[in-house]
Amino acid sequence: MNYTKLQWWERFQKYYTEFPELGLAIDLSRVNVNNTFFAVVEPKIQKAFAEMDALEKGAIADPDENRMVGHYWLRNPVLAPTPEIRQEIETTFAKIKDFAGRIHSGAVKGTGGEFKNILVIGIGGSALGPQFAAQAPGNPRKDKLKLFFFDSTDPEGVNNTLAAIGKKLDRTLCIVISKSGDTQEIPMRDWVGGRTSGLSAVGLLPAAPQEIDIDGLLAGGRLVDSVTRRKTVKDNPMAQLALAWHVSGNVTATGNMAVLPYKDQLELFLKHLQQLNMESMGGKSPCTKPDVIRRDFLQEFFFGNKASLAENSQEAMSIIVNEANGKTVWLLIALFKRKVGFYANLVNVNTCYQFSVSARKKAVGKLLMLLREIITFSKSNINRSFAVEKLAVPV
Numbered sequence: 001m002n003y004t005k006l007q008w009w010e011r012f013q014k015y016y017t018e019f020p021e022l023g024l025a026i027d028l029s030r031v032n033v034n035n036t037f038f039a040v041v042e043p044k045i046q047k048a049f050a051e052m053d054a055l056e057k058g059a060i061a062d063p064d065e066n067r068m069v070g071h072y073w074l075r076n077p078v079l080a081p082t083p084e085i086r087q088e089i090e091t092t093f094a095k096i097k098d099f100a101g102r103i104h105s106g107a108v109k110g111t112g113g114e115f116k117n118i119l120v121i122g123i124g125g126s127a128l129g130p131q132f133a134a135q136a137p138g139n140p141r142k143d144k145l146k147l148f149f150f151d152s153t154d155p156e157g158v159n160n161t162l163a164a165i166g167k168k169l170d171r172t173l174c175i176v177i178s179k180s181g182d183t184q185e186i187p188m189r190d191w192v193g194g195r196t197s198g199l200s201a202v203g204l205l206p207a208a209p210q211e212i213d214i215d216g217l218l219a220g221g222r223l224v225d226s227v228t229r230r231k232t233v234k235d236n237p238m239a240q241l242a243l244a245w246h247v248s249g250n251v252t253a254t255g256n257m258a259v260l261p262y263k264d265q266l267e268l269f270l271k272h273l274q275q276l277n278m279e280s281m282g283g284k285s286p287c288t289k290p291d292v293i294r295r296d297f298l299q300e301f302f303f304g305n306k307a308s309l310a311e312n313s314q315e316a317m318s319i320i321v322n323e324a325n326g327k328t329v330w331l332l333i334a335l336f337k338r339k340v341g342f343y344a345n346l347v348n349v350n351t352c353y354q355f356s357v358s359a360r361k362k363a364v365g366k367l368l369m370l371l372r373e374i375i376t377f378s379k380s381n382i383n384r385s386f387a388v389e390k391l392a393v394p395v
Helices: 005-015 035-056 083-105 125-135 155-171 201-210 214-227 237-248 264-284 298-311 326-346 355-379 388-392
Strands: 016-019 024-030 117-121 146-150 172-176 316-321
Touching: 005 016, 005 024, 016 237, 024 237, 024 326, 035 237, 035 326, 083 201, 083 214, 117 125, 117 155, 117 201, 125 146, 125 201, 125 264, 146 155, 155 172, 172 201, 201 214, 214 326, 237 316, 237 326, 264 326, 316 326
Parallel strands: 117 146, 117 172
Antiparallel strands: 016 024, 024 316
């Protein structure tokens, strides 16, 4: 991509698009796209739009588990395919707000008094959603409660978190979150996947007690859904992002993607995108690479990086947001979730068909069952010894 300064300016004018209703803009001028590329992929584009429309209306997304994908309905329950699902979503959100209100009033409190902390216990999407929901729009000086996480099974990490909570454990609200379909964990509706559960009770329940504007978070996601249903690339940021990814991967899902957030509040966005891409795209997922730069001279760094990449014939796509607040943060998450789904259709990948993840978790379930059988057998045969081969027969 060797252009003169004038040609770069002409490309910028052609491939820079503002989306004022979302408060962001996308610049594809440094990506190797042109009118010929858009014309060639137009049939794939319209097929991807049709398949995403079908999913939103309740089409089966996972052929193995025969389940739908309904995280779109969370931010706009009127789109739910049945009255029962709509009522369930609306009732859940009402309960979350009521619960948060009772915490703030002191009606619900710990054994040591009114809650000062929240401890979220969850791994993967069960932790990333709440972490991001709390960190990005939150303000440590104004947040009602201090947030802690058990986000792994590492004993050292658990001990460090407990040490940080200290003597206020009796004033700490513990929220246990687990979302893995029908595997060995707390049941949740199967139409909300773990990596897309941020705007469900998973993300909103920890956010509401901190007085984070959960209605604003939902509004951001709802607005993205509306804008990204437009059927022309020029008017659709989701399609632009997906096609930039597509062309940069040589239209064969190859290559890497580096994400550089120029705002500290977006640091966890990297981890969220990493899980979203890896779980949705399987082995074909690009990786995300953190490169968090402090606020000083942000614009200089931003434009300097773009110029440096262009000089070395490296493509770069930019997303510019007017403001990093709670609504914008979840707007970006919703945008990238839809982008991944759209891109997956372009390269013929079913983002909801996680056969390896499902198989692994079911295998874990079988091992847990075997472990219980061994424990039961051992308790009924105290003070007796068995060779491993002999022990394997009764269990």
